[in-house]
Amino acid sequence: MTGPVRTLLVWCPDWPVIAAEIVDGVPATTPVAVLHANRVVACSEAARAEGVRRGLRKREAQSRCPQLTAVDHDPGRDARAFEPVVAAVEEVAAGVEVVRPGACALAARGPGRYFGGEERAAEQIVEHVAQSCGVESQVGIADGVFAAGLAARAGRIIEPGGTPPFLADLPVAALGRPALTDLLRRLGVRTLGDFAALPAGDVLARFGFDAALAHRLAAGRDHRPLAARRPPADLDVTDTYDEPLDRVDVAAFAARSLAERLHDTLARHGLACTRLGIEAVTEHGQELHRVWRHDGLLTAAAIADRVRWQLDGWLAGQGRPRPGGRAAPPRPTSGIIRLRLVPDGVLAHVGLQPGLWGETGEERERAHRALSRVQGILGPESVVTAVLGGGRSPVDQVRLVPWGDERVPTRPGPAASPDAPPWPGRLPSPAPALVLPEPLSAAVYDAAGEPVAVTARLEVSAAPARLAIGTRPPVEIVGWAGPWPVDERWWAPAEARRRARFQVGLADGTALLLSLAGGQWAVEAIYD
Template identity: 75%
Template sequence: MDEPVRTLLLWCPDWPVLAAEIVDGVPATGPVAVLHANRVIACSERARAEGVRRGLRRREAQGRCPGLTVVDHDPGRDARAFEPVVAAVEEVAVGVEVIRPGACALAARGPSRYLGGEEAAAERIVEHVALSCAVESQVGVAAGVFAAGLAAREGRIVPPGGTPEFLAGQPVEALGRPALADLLRRLGVRTLGDFAALPAGDVLARFGFDGALAHRLAAGRDDRPLAARRPPVDLTVTADLDEPIDRIDVAAFAARTLAEQLHERLAGHGLACTRLGIEAVTAHGQELHRVWRHDGLLTAAAIADRVRWQLDGWLSGARRGGDRPARPTAGIVRLRLLPDGVLAQAGLQPGLWGETGAERERAHRALSRVQGLLGPEAVVTAVLGGGRSPADQTRLVPWGDERLPTRPGGRRVGSGPAVPPWPGRLPPPSPAVVLPTPLAASVLDATGAPVVVSARLAVSAPPARLSIGTMPPQLAGPTPAPGSAPSATPSSATPSSAAALRGGTVGWVEIVGWAGPWPVDERWWAPAEARRRARFQVRLADGTALLLAVESGRWLVEAIYD
């Protein structure tokens, strides 16, 4: 069995009493008792001299000590008062875990190596806490948190390998479980050594899971490893400028210097930045703030570029019109960079012919440059998602924002293809161009009569001719005779109906192929939002493929296929 990590534990005796003195001003030198559920959980040295002990009821404690000052237990007060003690320990050794208010632990290996041994480290920590917080404390060192806590009560440093022997001589009351300790004593088990010698299976069967955990502690095995709380690292870099900056070239130099400092600080901790906060303070006290997001890792050059672009945007704001903010009323006197999002830097293998992702990085820089000049909404990218129509399946998001679809997409079953969770969704392929506003159209059959789709999705006749942006034949005049050529043939009207769609008008064109209808009946339970339509895919004589829809008896062109 591997021995637990050597642990250094600092313990402050009677901490609830000291916390009451620190926060509420109750003198700890007098007879004081802290009560919870009408029982004493901590008392001062003066109260113990009068016979007060933990576990006594309030009436019995006051009977033994008539001048006893009673304080209600407040865990929040104990934790607030203990925080300065933890901070003082962290000034000497990092990696502190708070066990409870009044006790904190850390791995003994680090401070013992650079302070000259475990005994020297313990003395240094106790002295520093006394000087910084005026609090008396004791330190114990042993293998594991539980054993170190018992050693701290004696102010003892257990030698390496001696933890099992140290625990074997402790009474069963050291487990902190009064009911279990009373039962063990009635069974003839009086020390932790006797308890640890019992078979683990029998202990679990007789005393349950809590008894099994206590059995592990008695044998010198902690229930979990030490989870050290490391103090947060301040990664922010700040530059106080001697002269206010109001020129772009001077701002660029300051941005490059500050970016290199931030990148070096991050690299020193093995981190990389993915989201950068830029703050600026002007000579008039105006505060400016902007956050830049990046889906990769920001290098020193990338950080410098974003700071320079942002300063350019702030300092030249008056030269752009519209609703964009004007430039600051004074020069910038302070710059601050805050790595708002960081992650571990795993490194990147350079490519054989130049850096990997160089082209992508150039694209990032160009698009981010445009955002710095025109705003974050000036550059958008499409995100594919779910939906029944092409317009519902695409969402435009600003460059650098999280690419999350508005509606969930398909789901994958086993190793097969994705299954769309949208009944009535169009089959592939998807259209290449989705029109922002559908265009009105007219569809005729071979006899020149309008094509109608009934409520039961029955098509009156196969579609034969299509016109976009023109009046229906009932209002436009005579309809082309059956079998005659359209008024504008594909060869004489336009090179392509898809190109003519940009003008919003296409003359009569022959339909040579079609598929559908695909019905959609959405939000029928909400009459104000209900929408019912049928869609068709048609191919024209000039090679153009369109997505049509019939809604309330009207034909519409929604999208164009390649």
């Protein structure tokens, strides 16, 4: 296995803001914030000077900067506006790969030799992008795309072999995986060096496949070497069209079907795509090609999005003038008659399994039709799926949604989104296997046979020793944990509810979740 490729990455700061200026005319020199799901995902330098930061809610951002201009997040707009920048980089160096809108990468060896050094190559690319597109950019060079991206943010060139020390002191948030970052912080892992020091096998077993990829990145070992072999030719998918595709909406519809075919083909081979090549041929014989790169695994929807963005950039975006009045690369003179998707980088994904309904889209569609037919006969509530959301108890966290309806949780929470606020008093892990529809009445006794009580200060009168459920004989308690208080709707006395919860293990091997409210014990759930 070869080491990480020496990589040069071009990064355009605040690209969603710059794209809004290029496409929609929103001045990037004024306070601007790009919002997604009511939170700031990017902001201009003027907005940061007023205290606006990524992750802020819209109202809080506007309170810090009343003159803030809010712009909706549009990945398609970002991709279309970035196409001229990629074309400008290609005029200087070959083999450009789009990492995401606002960042593209290429092997540093060729430009470094041609321009007489990596530093000189970086200067030439930054200058050419500024002259051709009127866009400011920064270049970072390091061993691997991940490290080069972080180096670009600092405007640094990391010497060969110096990537691991460069990464070691950076915070784990640099991985760009919020859920994993939060978990690592709670475990006391603060820096990429701390994360890289963990055994790779333990990381895979404890955190999963995506965390194992992140672990390689943190250690300075880009995951590209895992895809050293070229994918076989039969993984490529191609489609030809009798009527040329000259409209973005028609082309996007055709590309979606092609993207699903590619994803299904890879799934059957136990593979996942990390780099996607998009090739098109127009009616007049013009050939178009672009490579998109992704840090994770490209799903069918992600493949379709990138194909749609690229087609939009080719068919609609290239005809727009660049900033400063400079001419953009010419728009294709005719419609697209052939489209080809090439999995340019693949990973052997041993944990990749087909979904519940099988491997192909046809099987999923057949299952969907069957379930919809059952609903038509027995009613919408006859087929439901569970949606996990927020709540303090297991019964509060699950909502049953009729098949086909929007899967929206009743309450926001960490179960629904890693960025959602926590629920104070939430039951700790592990979650119970069976939540009872109606709690069972119970009684808890100490070793002397006296009922166990909990004071207002959460002091247990005595250690629980026996549990009686309904009319059954008491069972010995061999272990217990708690109490965990839950004080709900305390601001509305008529609706207020206060209770204490316990986890207990019984002599027969059963583990239960108990609650005590108003002096009455109840069994709420059962653990495996």
